[in-house]
Amino acid sequence: MKKRTKIPVDAKDMPGPGTEHAAEETMEETRPPVKKNRKLKTLLHICLAFVCVLLVCSALIFVYDGYTKTHYEITFYQETSKKVSQNIRLVVIADIHNREYGKENETLIADVRALQPDLILFAGDMVIQTRDDYEASLHLVEALSGVAPCYGIMGNHENQRIYHSGDSQLPERFEQAGLKWLRNAGEKISIGMDTLQLIGVEGTSYGFEEYGGRKAMEEMDFDPKAYCIVMAHIPILFDSQLSDYDFDLGVAGHTHGGIVNIPYFGGLISDEEGLFPTYYAGRYTLKRQQTLLISRGLGDSRPIPRVNNMPELMVIDINWC
DSSP states (O other), X not given: OOOOOOOOOOGGGSOOTTHHHHHHHHHHHHSOOHHHHHHHHHHHHHXXXXXXXXXXXXXXXXXXXXXXXXXXXEEEEEEEETTOSSOEEEEXXXXXXXXXXXXXXXXXXXXXXXXXXXXXXXXXOOSXXXXXXXXXXXXXXXXXXXXXXXXXXXXXHHHHHHHTSOXXXXXXXXXXXXXXXXXXXXXXXXXXXXXXXXXXXXXXXXXXXXXXXXXXXXXXXXXXXXXXXXXXXXTHHIIIIITTSOOSEEEEOOSGGGSBEETTTEEOEETTTEESOSOSSEEEEOTTSOEEEEOOOSOOSSSOOOBSOOXXXXXXXXXXX
């Protein structure tokens, strides 16, 4: 059996008071900054996740934008009045901006025909201001004029083409296709035993008088027995200029549904009201209890994609109450 030899330890080699703490401090000084590395990794992960979410959202918007260029919703609105004795159906086509659904709009034409409307209302912006070719919209009017009487108002894009681009032939070309313009004018229309008074006004939120809208409304002979419909392309006109007049239903477009529809908040933007506009789509009640219906429109004039905001073919059924 081997004996263990004890090795003497010099007292000076023994750790003295405070030596252990000094060693710990030295180790801490040479230890890598673990916490900083973890924070950096967490930040990188957050950035990577954000980029991935952004890419996924962009892809979804791209796919959805392509879908909205070839599809639309048919939205039904019900109105009641003692001024009518039967159901009267209106189809509203707003802001189509020369878009085609199917070859030569065959899908849209077939849907409108199947709806069997009594009147078809074009609520403005059938063209795009910067484009000379609007044959698609002319063909659409021509086809639909064989389905039901077609009445229309000027949108800002039609006015821009006429007054700024010198396209003086535009009104006549649409008239030849079968559209009856209501340019600060009204017309009484008989449908069965009922009479509708249809009025179209032009103007912007800052140029209602300049475009003749005020004069036309002041001089209009409103028939209290007729169901009265006022069309104006820009919806804010109904709040600021038209709500004091005696009509039953207002019809507008222009806002494209606010472009982006945010759940619980609504449309994101409009040219007149800016962010989170009051008037962007759907049904509103004006101060004299008139109903205002704003179409989300069927087309677009800018490359900005719609988000959660399908194009809309509006159908209005007016029933006796």
